[in-house]
Amino acid sequence: MLAKDLVAASSKPMVLSILAEGETYGYEIIQKVRDLSGGDIEWSEGTLYPVLHRLEREGLIASEWKEAETGRERKYYFLTSKGHKTLKGERQQWLKVHNTLCKLWKLDPVSI
Amino acid sequence: MAESPQHTVQIMETRSRFDLKDAIEGWRNQLAAQPGLTPDNRRELETHLQDSIATLRRSGLTEEESFWLACRRVGQPHQLAEEFAKVDPVGVWRDRLFWMAIGIGVIRLWFGFPAYLLDRLRFGIIRLCAVNFHLPDWILFYVPLRTEWITELMLRNQVFGILFRWVPLICLVALLATGRIGRVLSALRFFFKTRARFLLTAAAALAVYYGWAVSAAIRTLGDAAPTPGIPSLDFAIQLAMGNAIISALLVGLIAWLMPIGGAPAQQA
Numbered sequence: 001m002l003a004k005d006l007v008a009a010s011s012k013p014m015v016l017s018i019l020a021e022g023e024t025y026g027y028e029i030i031q032k033v034r035d036l037s038g039g040d041i042e043w044s045e046g047t048l049y050p051v052l053h054r055l056e057r058e059g060l061i062a063s064e065w066k067e068a069e070t071g072r073e074r075k076y077y078f079l080t081s082k083g084h085k086t087l088k089g090e091r092q093q094w095l096k097v098h099n100t101l102c103k104l105w106k107l108d109p110v111s112i
Numbered sequence: 113m114a115e116s117p118q119h120t121v122q123i124m125e126t127r128s129r130f131d132l133k134d135a136i137e138g139w140r141n142q143l144a145a146q147p148g149l150t151p152d153n154r155r156e157l158e159t160h161l162q163d164s165i166a167t168l169r170r171s172g173l174t175e176e177e178s179f180w181l182a183c184r185r186v187g188q189p190h191q192l193a194e195e196f197a198k199v200d201p202v203g204v205w206r207d208r209l210f211w212m213a214i215g216i217g218v219i220r221l222w223f224g225f226p227a228y229l230l231d232r233l234r235f236g237i238i239r240l241c242a243v244n245f246h247l248p249d250w251i252l253f254y255v256p257l258r259t260e261w262i263t264e265l266m267l268r269n270q271v272f273g274i275l276f277r278w279v280p281l282i283c284l285v286a287l288l289a290t291g292r293i294g295r296v297l298s299a300l301r302f303f304f305k306t307r308a309r310f311l312l313t314a315a316a317a318l319a320v321y322y323g324w325a326v327s328a329a330i331r332t333l334g335d336a337a338p339t340p341g342i343p344s345l346d347f348a349i350q351l352a353m354g355n356a357i358i359s360a361l362l363v364g365l366i367a368w369l370m371p372i373g374g375a376p377a378q379q380a
Contacts, residue, residue, distance in 0.1 A: 026156065027159075027160050027163040027164065044185075045187060045192065046195035046196070049153070050198070053196070070166075072162065073159065074159050075156045075159065
């Protein structure tokens with residue numbers, strides 16, 4: 001399991017990256033994070049939705065109610081152009097941290 | 113009188129039968145009691161709960177088991193509301209201020225143009241009464257209706273005047289509270305989709321309305337000689353300008369407080 005601080009700090013780049021792959025809704029985002037992390041990162045609804053709403057207010061993502069194939073409506077989120085730019089910056093910062101740690105731990109850094 | 117034991121058993125049996133719709137309704141009501149959650153937040157959380165229930169159902173749990181487990185995962189309503197408010201304490205107030213500004217706007221609109229139309233309607237009714245209100249004497253003998261009373265009531269009764277202005281607004285609030293005009297609201301959402309769209313629509317409406325007000329003032333007061341008790345043309349135009357500035361400021365405030373995101377990104 002991940003430390004709480006780290007979960008909170010990584011939520012922004014993670015949500016932006018998931019939305020960069022295409023529009024999706026809250027439930028699917030939680031499932032995706034659980035699957036990708038092998039169950040190590042377990043977001044609760046109380047964590048995810050406030051983050052989504054904050055990012056939306058910052059103009060990084062936008063949302064729209066749409067009907068799914070099942071006939072139920074869901075609130076879909078998608079990345080805005082501002083969000084795309086922010087994601088690039090976030091990615092660089094995280095990789096810088098990652099590379100610094102890699103060098104300290106004698107692992108191969110990745111190219112930024 | 114005491115109920116028969118058989119009756120009580122029957123009630124208990126009906127109660128113990130689990131109904132998913134009722135259960136979700138109960139959950140929804142609990143959520144609605146939380147002050148920090150907007151209707152949109154609640155709707156979103158409900159779709160989440162239903163997705164969660166559907167997944168659990170597919171994995172072989174019963175409706176009731178799925179419901180309770182999904183509820184546990186989504187979290188207690190008051191905790192959810194706290195989490196939502198924690199991330200954005202200012203946002204809760206922003207949202208409230210947005211609706212207050214909308215409310216002030218609606219009141220201004222109501223007391224402006226439609227009130228003028230309704231005034232004309234009142235005079236129309238009174239004129240109609242004065243001309244055509246000739247009921248046979250034998251009816252008037254039993255039903256003592258007098259045209260003057262209607263005129264008196266509509267024109268000079270202050271209580272009637274106040275009710276006439278405020279009751280429709282209070283009805284509107286009641287309809288909003290019971291969710292009866294959801295369709296009208298979702299139609300209005302079109303204008304609130306983006307800031308630019310809202311500002312353009314509002315600017316056009318303000319230009320038409322105040323343009324009309326100024327031209328009406330020029331038409332009615334332009335050639336009139338100064339009379340005590342009747343405002344001069346300058347005064348009327350200044351009044352319209354002042355009101356236009358306040359309306360424009362209000363529109364700006366609403367646009368600024370509007371809870372919307374940016375435009376969709378171009379897919380690369």
